[in-house]
Structures are given as C-alpha cells and as structure tokens.
Amino acid sequence: MSLTLPVLYGSVRSERQGITLARHVTEALRARGHDAPLIDPIEFRLPLLDKMYKEYKGDAPPVLAELAGIYARADGFVIVSGEYNHGVPPALKNLLDHFLEEYFWRPSAIVSYSAGSFGGVRAAMQLRMTLGELGMPSIPSTFPVPAIGKAFGEDGKPADEKFERRFDKFARELEWYAEALKAKRAEGVPY
Template sequence: MPLKLLVLYGSYRHNRAGIRLARYAVAQLNARGHHAELIDAREINLPMLDRMYKEYPPGQAPEAMATLAAKIREADGFVFVTGEYNWGMQPGLKNLTDHFLEEWFWRPAAIISYSAGRLAGARAAVAWHGTLSEMGMVVISSTVTVGGIAGALDADDKPTGDGGHALEATFPRFAADLEWWANAARRQRADTPPPY
C-alpha cells in the first residue's frame, strides 16, 4: 500500500542548490509507488515561532499552519532534507518543525543532509537526530549525505558527477529503510492506540 510521505526542506537562500535534492527525493519516492509531497519552508513562510499550532484556540491558527498540521498528522513518515549552516541546522527548517509537536508523534523520520563542502552536512544530520527523537519520531539509521551539492544535481534535478553517483547508489537502501519503518508504524498505530 502506498505511503504518505512528507519531504521537508528549509533553505531560504536566493540560489538554493539543496532544493534540487529535495525534489529528487520526492521524485524517487513517488517512483517507488508512494505519495510524497515537498514541504518547502520558504513557500509556507511561517513566522518565527511565537505560538505552536496547539497553542492557538481551535480554528484560529494561521491557515498555512492548520493545513500543514493536517498533512503532518496524515503522513506515514518524514524525510528532512537539511543543509549545514556553520556546523548547525538550517534555521528555516528548524523553525517550521518547531511549530508542531504531537502532530509528529509515532512516525519515522529520515535525514538527507548536504553541504557545499566534502562533509556533506553530516554535522547538521547529527544535530537533527536528537531533535527529531525528542519530537516523538523514530529516526531511521540509514542516511543520505551529499557533498558538493552544487555539482551533484543539475538544473533538472538529475544526479551528476561523483556526488550524484553516490546519491543514486545510496538512495534505494535509504528508501527501503524508511518504507520498513513507516509500514511498521502504520500497522502498530492501527493495532494499538499510542500510550500517550
């Protein structure tokens, strides 16, 4: 049965190379028979966190926030595509994520990291691990890392060069790991109500 998957991306920069990687992930997951959707923090444009979704009285949250909350609740799993900014997380993606809490619970999260340099966003991926776990998600062990992002995918989101070759080689196992956890969590949620 197809999974509902959200691919979340958070760069607000003018010339965003990582958006190609996010669109690539959506295309690959859809090609595997799932319903993957890109959630672009810049397009949703939530304000800096003032109140979480749950802190608004019913029906009073901004429309974009309410729409996204529904999509998160309906999803079977999440893919966070994150760049690395000065050894840390992209603030746009972190801000988007923090607007919600219980909506994320009891589903797997997967991390794809990238950077302009050779470490491929690995430090940001490590930072996201603890954050996503604290927010009630199970973070899968498989990751995708892409260094030299500007040269790893072309303008049509097609992998190129060594970075693109590595992406194509690692993505199938990454996707299979996410599928396994998303299907397991879906069955468990259907069988047993969450403990809280």
C-alpha cells in the same frame, strides 16, 4: 504499500542549492508509489515561532492548519537539511518547532547536504536529537550529499552514478520503519 511521506526542506536562501535535492527526493518517493508533498518554507511562509499550532486552540493561521492536515496523514517524514555553520538551518528549525503531536509515532529520515565533502553530517547529527525529541525518531541510516553545487547536472539528475542505488537502500529502510510504525499506530499508542 503506499505511504504518505512529506519532505520537509529547510532553506530560504535566495541562491539555495539544496532545493534540487529536495525536489529529486520528492520525485523519487513518488516514483516508488508514495504521496510525498514537498514542504518548502519559501512557499509556506511560516511566521517565526511565537505559538505552536496546538496553542492556537482552533484559531491558527491557515498555513499552520494546512500543514497540520498534511502531517496528520503522514506515515513518516523525510527531512532535507543543509548545514549552516555546523548546524541546522534556522528555517528548518522554525518549520519543525511549530508542531509536536503531529509527528508522534512516525519515523523520520535525514537527507543532508553541504558545499563541502562531509555532506552535512554535522547538521544531521544535531537533527537526530531534535527529531527524537519531537517524537519522530530518525532511521539508523542517513543520506549525505557532499558538494551540493556539483551533485546534480543541468538536467536535474544526480551526477554520482551510485546516487540512485544509495537512495533505493535508504528509501527501503524508511519504508520498513514507516510500515511497521503505521501498523503499530493502528493498534494504539502507549498514551
């Protein structure tokens, strides 16, 4: 089943290394037959949160209206997050917080990375709380990528030979949850 799975990336640093990971995840999902738009805060240039999308009452900035349209079609979300000072990057938190109902009843999947050996898992654990509160609980598995600076070769391919096998298992889990919740949303939601 083809799904719509936006990939939300959370860094705006000038020398960001996680963008290669976000692009790879996007392409891997597309190769599986899914619509996977990459939501990059550098391209979308969201304002700092003043009002949520819904609070504009039809007069939202065009960038927010565009994202709301993408999110309304989503069957699930993939969040690609670095770890900044043991936490979530501010650009990602800003990207997430502009919306609420657009996320409801859709699963999320966390891909995390860091320069060190833990692969951003501390940020991933904080994201679980935020994503659950936003109405898009994360699937049980996470996909940590340690040593992001060495994780991909010059050709953009993963340096770790187990990467694709690990990602396949992770993607199958997300697909299962996204298909199940899509079917339940079609029947109606609790409120």
